[in-house]
Amino acid sequence: MIVAALAVALLLASIGAKSRKLSAGQKFPKGPPAWPIPGHLPALLTGKPTHQTLADLACGKHGYGFIMGLHLGCRPTIVLSGKEAAKEVLLTHDKIFxxxxxxxxxxxxxxxxxxxxxxxxxxxxxxxxxxxxxxxxxxxxxxxxx
Structure with missing residues (x-):
């Protein structure tokens, strides 16, 4: 029974890892480690407001920076936490996004x-x-x- 549960967990983890791979040449911003299927959703459900949780991830003890990559379920998401990063994306590269x-x-x-x-x-x-x-x-x- 334990072996079957372990096999299913390993299978789900490998499926989740394959679904998160980007095509050649694309780099996804670094972020905290994610769960295979729900991604970073459990990390955002801490009881604190979402903006405070994201600020802690960006500037807290791990400090992933002003540009951070998260996976919300199977959706890759880029989180911008700084004024300069938001200005760069919204003014300079607005057509890309x-x-x-x-x-x-x-x-x-x-x-x-x-x-x-x-x-x-x-x-x-x-x-x-x-x-x-x-x-x-x-x-x-x-x-x-x-």
Whole structure:
């Protein structure tokens, strides 16, 4: 019985490790050690508010730095804790980080993934749709008409 449980745990750990590998040339920021399936979710459930837990991970006794990589379940996540790091990502490299994950539910609800401005990836179509929305739909005159 113990051998079977150990085999299942080893299998799950190897599956979790394989799912976290990045393609060649990509480097994921370092972070605390993660569990195979839930990732870093147990580390965030400490009873303290999430922002304090993340601040402790970034600047606490282990000090993973202002840019830290976490796995929330099977989703790799990058956490920025400093003003300079946030400015670098949000101003300099904003188009790289503007893409959103593809959800199949969005295909079903919005008749195609790229038809929802909130959920679509950064493409020329998204830029055009946002321009149309801000110049045509969300003007003061249109809002008064509605």
């Amino acid at each position: 503007a893409n959103r994950p593809h959800f199949r539910l969005a295909d079903d609800l919005f008749f195609g993934f790229n038809n929802a401005v909130i959920l679509s990836s950064y493409t020329p179509r998204l830029v055009w749709l946002r321009k149309v929305y801000t110049q045509e739909l969300f003007t003061a005159k249109r809002l008064q008409q509605l």
